[in-house]
Amino acid sequence: MDLKSPISTVVPSLDGPVLEVLARAEDGLSGRQIHKLTGAGSVAGVRLVLQRLAATGLVHVDDLGNSLLYRLNRKHLVAPIVEQLANLRGMLVARLADEIGGWRIPPVHASVYGAIARGDGELDSDVELLLIRPDRDDLDAALWEDQVGRLLQTVVDLTGNPAHVFELSRTELSDHLAGEDPILNDWMHPSVQLTGVQLATLRNQFEAALPR
The missing domain is CATH 1.10.10.10 (Winged helix-like DNA-binding domain superfamily/Winged helix DNA-binding domain)
Structure with a gap:
């Protein structure tokens, strides 16, 4: 698409x-x-x-x-x-949000960014997703990977476009925030929230926890 x-x-x-x-x-x-x-x-x-x-x-x-x-x-x-x-982009976002909303292990945050969020791209552009997974030692890795794999296939089924997921834990997100990683701009400007805590809220929580 x-x-x-x-x-x-x-x-x-x-x-x-x-x-x-x-x-x-x-x-x-x-x-x-x-x-x-x-x-x-x-x-x-x-x-x-x-x-x-x-x-x-x-x-x-x-x-x-x-x-x-x-x-x-x-x-x-x-x-x-x-x-x-005319609203196919919005329908795609809604379908992805519905699928992720039914996950047994919900993400801390999920959004789409890149071409789909900007409203540009081409026929073969990736649908890019950001997933922040829970920061738990007992996380069922196999179940989480299965959920993500099914999400990738859903994107292909709905659009015909390849899907790319940038996935990291909440702690790993904190590391990106601490290092002011430039990729944060790609994730946030613009992005379309799918489910979970807003990325800006997570950033504010991280900054509030810094020693003063």
């Missing part, structure tokens, strides 16, 4: 990004505004797509005299499907 434009999995033409923009917009947009938001094609190409979609009734056109504003016809039979396709 193209992590920048997941809708292109089903609608690979310029229609995909245009529909994605319209599905997320609450108000009417001009052709130039839509072109800027899609970041694809040309202004003329976007307008041709909009004309074609308007002919199907999926897009409404409001004539304001000096400009035309386009908006998704949310009463159209196809509109709910378009809205769902």
Whole structure:
């Protein structure tokens, strides 16, 4: 799945990004505004797509005299499907959160970062996850590894993209924080929380425990 434009999995033409923009917009947009938001094609190409979609009734056109504003016809039979396709990234995050939420050994923290969090990437970009595991001597390593392995396979099943997990214990996270490891910026800016304690909260807890 193209992590920048997941809708292109089903609608690979310029229609995909245009529909994605319209599905997320609450108000009417001009052709130039839509072109800027899609970041694809040309202004003329976007307008041709909009004309074609308007002919199907999926897009409404409001004539304001000096400009035309386009908006998704949310009463159209196809509109709910378009809205769902426009939210594939959010659906992926929700599915991953649901799976991790059912783990017998819950993580201290779980999030996605990298391309999926930034909303960019390509067709073969990794779905990158951060897992902070419990800091326990009696941790059932086999069960934990099984959970992580199933999560990796879930990512592939849902998206077709490879999954990469950066996994460490709470103590190992403290070591990264103490050393001000640059990778912390990748994990936190931006990231999308899946479950557990927020990473910023863990950092604050670590800083509060430092001797003064």
